[in-house]
Amino acid sequence: MGGEPDGGGSGAASEISFEEFFRTRRDTLRRTAYLLCGDWHRADDHVQAAFVSLHRHWRRIRDKAALDAWMRRTLVRAVVDESRRPWRRERATAEPDDRRAVPGAADAVATRHVLVGGLRSVPPRQRAVLVLRFLEGLDVPATAVALSCSEGTVKSQTSAGLAALRTALGDALDDLRPAG
Secondary structure, three states, X not given: OOOOOOOOOOHHHHHHHHHHHHHHHXXXXXXXXXXXXXXXXXXXXXXXXXXXXXXXXXXHOOOHHHHHHHHHHHHHHHHHHHHOOHHHOXXXXXXXXXXXXXXXXXXXXXXXXXXXXXXXXXXXXXXXXXXXXXXXXXOHHHHHHHHOOOHHHHHHHHHHHHHHHHHHHOOHHHHHOOOO
């Protein structure tokens, strides 16, 4: 994010380009935030805060191609920071609060519920690595950049996160594997 001053006459064009970026990326970032924190309301809050922060810097940004990486990093940091606050620590319960019957629903919906439920039990930093690597499709170097850590940390967090997810899913893991 560079520091080029706004040329004065580009205010309207700048707002239009921000609105376009917002419209095209809002839903994707919201899904990513949900996968990171496991709650749609908190996900909306994190995405809104990230867009507010981006808007403050919008006119000074030189490299628009780096926006997705900047937004992912901002979201991950917000979710991880929030999880460290004492009043936001997750508590394991026998049944998830949002348990819903899924009669006749597609296997993909059931799989998503099982996976999201398992992700909720994975520690926040490991969950962030798993979401970025396997659901956002980032490679190890890109994930390291998004999390501001080393590639070795990404690899160890991936390993620990997958182990925690396997433990959390238990017998449900077999249901996620394709038959045949």
